[in-house]
Amino acid sequence: MADDAGAPDLSEPPVPGPEDELPQEQPEDDAQEDRTDADGASRADCDERQEREEREEDGKGYDDLRQVLGQRVYNNFYGVVDASGAAFGFGAAAAPGLAPGFVEPDEVDRALRFYLPPRPCFDDALGTLRAEHLVVLAGPDSSGRGAGAFALLQRVRGVHTGLRSLSPANALAELAASSALKAGQAYVILDYVGEMNVDAVQAFEIRRLSEELRRKGSYLVITAPEATRRRLALKDHCVPWAAPDPLELFHHCRHLTPQADIPPEVAEELQERVAELRRPADVVAAVTGLADGPDAALKTLRDSEREQVRNWFRTQPSAGDLLPLAALAFLEGIPERNFEKASVLLGMHVRDWEQTGETPAAEPEATGTTALRGVTFEQTRARWKERATGLVRTERRAGPGQDSSRSERRIVFTSPRVRALVIGELHDLYGYELWYPVRQWLSELSRLADLDVRTEVARGVALYARHALAEVDENLLQVWADGFAAQRVTTALTLQFMCDDQHLAPQALNLALSWAERRGPARAVTTAMALTGTLGSLYRLEALNWLWLLTHRGERMAFAARRSLVLLLQTAEQDPERALFTLRYVRTRIADTAQRSQARSLALRTTVQLLDAERLEGSGLLAATLLRDVPGSARQLGLLWVSVLLSVCRRGAVRALCRTLADLRDDPSAADAVRALGEAMRGAMTPRQWQALGNDLPHALKHPEYAIPGTRRLAQVLLGSLRG
Template identity: 30%
Template sequence: MDEEQSEPGPEGPDEAQGAEETEEPRAGQSAPDRPERPEPSGEPEPAAPDTPAAAPVHHNRVNQYFYGALDAPGAHFGIGAGDSASVRRRAVGRLDAGEADALLAPYVEPGCFEEAAAALAQDGVVVLVGPPGIGKRSAAVALVAKAAEGTEYVVLSPGRSLEDLAEGRVAFGKGVGYVLIDRMRETASGTADFDWRRVRDTVRDHGAHLVITTVHPVDGDAPGSVRHVSWELPDLAAVLRVRLLRKRCDADTVERAVAGLPDGCGVAEVAEAAGRIARGGDPDEVWQDYGSGAAEPVREWFAAGREPREWAEVTTLAFITGAGYRDFETWQERLEEWVAPTFPVLANDEETAAAHRRDADRRLSLGRNVLVAVEKRKDGALTRGALVFAHPQYRQWVLQELWAKRSTAYWNGVRDWLTELVGTRPGLGVQLSVASGLALLTRPAFDEVDENYLHPWAAGAAGPAGQSTATLVLQFMCLDEGLASTALAVGRGWAHSPDPAVRSAAAAAFSGALGVRFPTDAVNVLLRLTGRSEEAEPALAGLVALLLECGEDTGAVLRPLAYRLRALRTTLTGHHKETVLGTVQTVLGARDPRTGRLVGASLLDGDPGQSDRFAELWAGVLESRPRRAWALRLLHATLRDLTAVTAEPDPAAVRFGRSLGAVLTDRERWHLSTALRRTAVRPAPETAALMETFLIAVLSTED
């Protein structure tokens, strides 16, 4: 069995999500090896309610910054460019009606659509193979919409293996359409056709339909049991017309837009451009930012003969955008030192090279560079100049041209320069810029980024700032639908590493955007890492906070933890129970790093559907005698913070009280009523009133 996937446990009606199921361990299944947690000798004195139960770690602050103040200077990540909207929702689970309609209403079928539809109708499974940007995701939804009996569609994780699909680890439902976007490449197997046949039979036996997309061509002969269809780009002019006519654009605008459609566009680019034109953008100006319209000025610039200084200018700007002149020139000069050996005129005479760097008037050179612009940015009452690309889209094309035209020796210098730069802890602004640049570089050169930056930095080659920058690269990759599954594969690989520093980076990555996009994968990884990384438990707590902030299902974390507590409830003690209780304790004690408020208080108000699961976690620690004093004081602090996060705390307190009372024994209910009042020393009047409301609700569940 793949270490990342565990057997699903029994699920009650409330856990059956009809979507990407949260995988639970078997009852009694042991946790991964970890150092034994010492048994407390008595009731420990907990942190005071005003003291954070667990200080937010550096990685978590980076993740919060990424969400709270995303700044991707000069980045262009397809739909939602420069915006975190796409990364704020999960990429798996049930596809809601609004998103399905948005994909299906303007859909234009390519010529290969009917072939795939026929294969899906016959076999129940079909695989769409092709490069990014040709509309495979929309096609997958359109295909299951045509074949499935109902209108329920579920997106599965790209990390699902053929074994997962064949062995029932996905609860396929009759009449439901399933799509698995950007399936990861698996190790070549001599039983590939047999494995695909098992997947086909499982899906058909359940009366479901499954469409899988992948960028990886089949090695050798395609499996005969499941059709692999080479996908084609639809007629982009038709895609553009449909979208503009649906927005009621006038005929002249539509024709101008179609006539100006440049070569080299993908479906996502056409969709984004259509949206801008429909909102009033001039078609001629809009198309300058897409396809060959955006690439041509960059290609023309590189086609001319360029001085070493100019190569350094655009390389520096590709990774550091938005800096002022002084910082930019300092970093550029340092880059020139690293790459000087790759230019013969400089490599042959170090004295000449040093004089060249010393005498260069970089500011005049930047002013003559047509790819560079100075943007005026407000900084309080002041205005400062920030060096950026003349058009944001230039950045990705500059990186592609640099990769195509500069040698390995040059990129070795860039690697050493960036490693040195990030190691100096230059601040979050520079980290974000470097991370977004590396995320863009993964498109033409993923192996370069993975082998020279992601893994070494995650291992600590550039210090703590390098580790957090590596996790930010994965967060930025999640902004791009075509790169999100690759980021997931990298994060899963980190989690398998024997290096504790790399596993720590994995925990940080899955507590951020990667965890929001792929919550089931994140929880599976983090629960396994609780035995191998000190940051796994805080990462689970951080993931709860981010899921809540993004309006996503916090039950992705709470359900498996509650399941584990139920499986161990009759166990008096033991290593596995202590591990689970320790994880639950960390989650309950988590605080929002920005507000200092307990995440649990916000959860009671913001995600009322999880009240029962949340209560099960509380019951677990309240029934653990060594943790009871800590739990009582934290429960009081949670009720106190509830009065701060909402103007109407009573409904949440009543709901939580009834849920908690329902899972406590009669003895535990009365003990809670007495002990909680004794724990609360001189509570504020509003907290005291809310505590009484809560306790009345707890006792109202008495048999």
């Protein structure tokens, strides 16, 4: 379970105290924010209409988001991860410690299986850590910073030690003042991105944090980009970090693996290619690849895909060949007929820029790059094989939910890696003469109704962010986050796809949170949309805390936040531990509110939506699925139901309960789950309240939608367990 600074204790949250009896039926609280306007009712009506239209537009955005999230397969980062082939856990999205929480000793040991301390930076960092109990490893991405943090903490805390990973969104200035730091612990913050308020961390705050760690006998290692060394407050705690020598690491790893007979000429080429590597992950991959034979290891090191991409660009392709490939980098896999239209549109943007001949004021001065003059619009399909031999292929497939008779030709790269390599080459070889019209083109695509197009745009922009995060943030995401609903969905999806890169995941979180405070309601809604899916799964406590905060803001933001909380729970259907965490979180929040307060009313409205939520994929209620498939959910759901049954939201709670029983009626094993649900509810209700529910539930089940024998049978099981 995640363990973040300032987080509430969710191990066993208190249960709200029951009322003496179920309250009389009242309308559920659908109150809007009070509005007063000196100009009269017409102005108020206009404002109300505008707000209603905005919420409707946001609702359409959530429908799109739900559709994409229902198709996306999530990596969950809360279990044991085998990173043996990933060199200290790098190169794979599921690196140990990426998700906030406890990292088991076995995970740390696996991540350090091939570890070789780089000298002298490891010794410098160890000295700083022992003296200050705090050190910042500042160096390039994929240089082994995370592994170095694990190794340093093992050295000061002993081998086979576990550690706690804190969120990169943790405020360092607040850590020392909070109760998050415990005695005798090892802490790590991977890929720290800095405070949202640039003035928040001062030197004295960092000294206070160091003193607090020393007083408690705990240690904290932070990994961060090289630019962190320029921050004055952290200067005294930063140690420049670098990867170990690749050949030394290669020989070190070979001593730890079974020796294979390698012909001398192969061994010589292996060492030559290993010497060119810069990522420890690639070196370890080469060694572990020897298990499949020297030829397989050499094939990996030769990297034929990278060579193919580079060779294609070395031919200095014409604009007629380059632009379709650039378009494909952001629109892979859509139907060919749609791709051709979009590719022509990109050509039009490039031609428009050429005709103006002006450099936008916000753009840098021109640099020497390949010219794009003479754009043509030839889109002959037969030329695709000639244009990008070995990089692109065509395939026929149907769209989501369509049968094979609706299959269409689609243009795709030969592998996902080729797409990423193409975007990297485009970034390295071409300047604003390409990227300025490309950004205009992407912005136009981000407004389209076609969700498949916008999804691929988001995927491509996330790949582009690996090379030009500042440009993506300033020229695309910041603008889209305050744009139309379609653009805000595209922004949220971009942040989800950025989480596929472990070094971009903290940046995605930082971007999302930066829009939540004083940046306008549209950007706050974008924050709520972004804190679902992969981003909410990875940084689940931050997502829950911020979404809960947004439920107390204006009605538009609250509407979005409640929808996002429902989506978070829906995407956790296949992750029982995260689903239970979410339910316990909501219980704790309800328990922290005063009876009959506005905060409690808002919390109960959110709870009813969670209990009445449909599954993300398939038919039926999510609560029924959790009851049936997730051990322990009956207790959490039962206590949540008690909270809303003993409130003005009783009618919605009874409706959700009836729907849940109706969904379970055909499951022979459902009786045990329903009985456990009733037992959990009984402990939080008085006999008078049980009797009130016993009167209301059979009455509600008379509705034709629920008046089915199986549903009534389960209702009797529930009421029987309530009576004990």
